[in-house]
Amino acid sequence: MHRSRLAGFIIDCNTDDLDTAAEFWGAALGYPPKKLPAPEESNYVRLDTGGENLHIEVQKVDHPSRVHVDIESDDIEAEVRRLENLGARRVGRVRTWCVMEAPTGQRFCVVRVQNPGFDATAGRWED
């Protein structure tokens, strides 16, 4: 048995100026941008949604700008297999997460547990 849920949405921005991108999206959505402290997170700015069930981040990327879904799980490999069984395709591993592609073509990621609300709200899946 493993668990998963929608973790949030990442606003991928093809830009050299992450701060300006985060400033736009923060003002547009009404959520203050909040730089992540860890140096390995320097390509991300979190938008402070005030909740504990959904994260929204602005990310600096090299590919074209888009928005993608993150699914969080307490067992990434089991969750990737569940999603493969639903028809998704494994694209590749990046650091701690797995990039996948939906049958309808959107890229999305399976990530480690991000939100404090995970335990209360995650779905349970038999492996």
Added chain:
Amino acid sequence: MHRSRLAGFIIDCNTDDLDTAAEFWGAALGYPPKKLPAPEESNYVRLDTGGENLHIEVQKVDHPSRVHVDIESDDIEAEVRRLENLGARRVGRVRTWCVMEAPTGQRFCVVRVQNPGFDATAGRWED
């Protein structure tokens, strides 16, 4: 003065088979798909997130598959002008909503109020 907030995310699917697309995304995210009753909504399936602050819908589209942001507002024209002042570009009006493009390139929509939680959580902006 007008108000706005993030309404939710629309999963745009370039597909002839909206039901299968909604079935995948519903199972992937753990939210049951729920057909919208109105005939003009036949290109949409709502995913039942169990909350009243964020809607997630799967939409049949002709353009390439992607995910886009909806911003809800009690004054669409004033909200579009606010977003233009932040650097976004007006793309065009569709039925009751306005399609815009962020300075970072993502398309998004400004829509009428969708979520019951709007009054409690929307940002207030001086016009």
